[in-house]
Amino acid sequence: MSRNGLLIDYEFCTGCHSCEAACKKELNLPAGKFGIKLAKNGPFKLNEVDDKWELTYVPVPTQLCNLCGDRVASGKKPNCVQHCQASVIEYGPVEELAVKLNNKARQVLFIP
């Protein structure tokens, strides 16, 4: 059986913290602990010629992430996946996600 993972399209992650907050609620985590946590790059100017900037957020699952086994068993999506306001987190079998990973740049696949 294939493992499950989280495919994240970080081109469109807005850094809204919904995944972090949803996860904290689901796992009932105290201050300082996260099941998924945003990482940030930038902002910095990519070059001096044009006006393009790097400003990237990526949510990274921690060892506390259990891929919301109970939720998934009851037919729901993992809490971070459902509440992600930019809808950039997808849950599923790694083999299927790997195919999607190959279709578009600026994505990352996590297997927590």
Added chain:
Amino acid sequence: MSDDKKAQGNSGKVQWQEGDLTVTRTCSWTAPGCHDGCSVLYYTKGNKLVKVEGDPESQYNFGRLCMRCLNQPELVNDPNRVKWPMKRIGERGENKWERVTWDEAYDIIEKNVRNIWRDYGPESIVTAIGTGRNTWSIVPKLTYSAFKSPNFSMGFLAGDSCYLPRAAAMGTMIGDFFIVDASQLDERRYANPEWKRPECIIIWGNNPIISNGDGFLGHWIVDMMKMGTKLIVVDPYLTWFASRADYWLQLRPGTDATVVLAMLNVIIEEGLYDKDFVDKWTYGLDKLAERVKEYSPEKAEEISWVPAEKIREAARFFAKAKPASVQWGLAVDTQRAGVSVANGICALVAITGNLDVPGGQHLIRTAFGVDRLAHVSSDWGYGELSPEMRAKRIGTDKYPLFKYGLCATARGDSVLEAIETGRPYPVQMYWFESTNLFICTASEAKRVYKAMKKVPFVVCVDPVLTPSAVAFADLVLPAAMSIERSSLRTWWTPLRSISKILQYEDCKTDEEICLDLGKRLNPEQFPWDTVEDMIDWALKPAGVTYKELEAKVMMWPEVHYKKYEKGLLREDGEPGFNTDTGLVNLYQDIFDEWGLDPLPSHMEPPYSPISTPQLMKEYPLILTAGSRPWEFFHSEHRQSATLREFHPNPRLTINPETAEKLDIKDGDWVWIENNLGKVKQVAVLDPGIDPRVVHGEHAWWFPEKEAAEPTLFGAFESNINILTTQCTTGPTGYGAPLKNTICKVYKA
């Protein structure tokens, strides 16, 4: 998106059990909250809220939810909420209260109101609300029909600088409100075959993924970006949108008029406008063309700092994109030229042919015409006041635009002057409902604080004990939160029911308080036995009862495009716009009649490198303020431990170059100071802000600190509005320099 979500079970049900939890499908619309009314699933156990999830079956938010709603249980279950009506027993500010019953509280209010009616007249009663809630509908009804006063206000908000300058501009130019068309009018959403994806959206002076202003959910723009929509962003700060924009116009705060007028200059001069639309449906292009000649991109660059060539390219890009629209925000309002900026943007979307086309700038009204209780319109009961009483509305004598436009309010700055001077008449009673006055909406906080202490009788209605309640109130009434009330939501669409699930202590809803007092003071204007009767009455245009709507949770209307061609906008049923000319007024004759400039123009902020070059030697930085953080809605949410974990303290954003010169490191507490005072915030170094500009957060208070004066929950420690001004609007009376003043910054 909906198909796989519907597979999750309990589809279509309004309430069900999951283990020992009861799940209820409804809409959440403050308090706590924001401008939006997302579809939620409330998980409750007995009379307690356990958790909140987004409703995966909703075509509004598609199951998604922001961190504030996810953390609602911390706010709803907060043991420090106001639990019952409280009467002040110490001095104002001492935080000493006595519990009273609702009847005792109503007796005190009724006695004061009747005495004021007899001795001063109803106009001496002023009411105030905060933003984004249906208190915008209920408190006007309370003011006009129960208190019989014309003075409903947005507190002391300088220049009424929240949507009202834009509303006034749309009112006289277009005759309707407009909004970016993210297909939110149609239940099929992006799958509606008539809808088109916008090719370009300008995001002007807001960050809608955080602020979600004016009944628009910001992440809809992210949905459309994934489909290919391109962006132009006009903002002094590199927002997430700006980092992904084709054009980012990083302007000096408060110079937006020069940018939009220069864009119009380019579009008109290069003939890039929609000639057919302009010929048929607009009035005064020749005069606008003449005016914008004064605003070449080079001239705009000189004032706004935005490179002329970038303005040119952005203007062309926007004009050629079909369809295109502008997502505008608060920064448009918060400047002396606010109405002009709004006029300019209205002209921009009109002459490019984007009004009311699929994927353009939709002319929007509330779903099924339901706006009582459900919408932010402020006219409920106003028509029943006598013309003499209406004429006494504070501020309308000097500022005629306040009489017209699309919103009727007493002008905040003028109310302040009335309290201070007793002219045109004294303010004897001040009622504020879910607004935190000098912490949030007011500028020149210390002045407003001093003025409010003078008002003889003050009532606060709020779910929490705020610094404003402690400092001013003689009576505090506990307001229910969203999960504790029965009500409605349109603003704008779909029509949604809000279901009461819990009762917190002795709280009452805004609706109940309005009806209770209305029946005591002016029963003819409150012909309803219960709140549900009142809601059923408000629902009449939709042809359903509250119970029927609750069973459906929401109802979607039909969408109509190009309504001006179909006779769907005007009362006379003729084609055209709902304006005096029937056309979009690019030139406004009525402004001429009022002695105002009938065309848009730039006006410098009162403190700026151009207005006060001498003062810039002492206060060399431009201070902009009030951008929304993810964690808080204005002065709400500071009680939530989780949200404070993410955002413990107020933040000043400063460019690393500037910080280095000032020997400021990331995380240092710094003083922000100008001629009006100083406050302390934590420096955040960020190259996304211009080195000449800093940004300070607004609405900070600290519920964890001492409530009594002088601490007053830290009301004066970090309150950025100690540095902004009241009574400094432009000639329209709308728009104040809240986001464009000056300061110096140094290590605390």
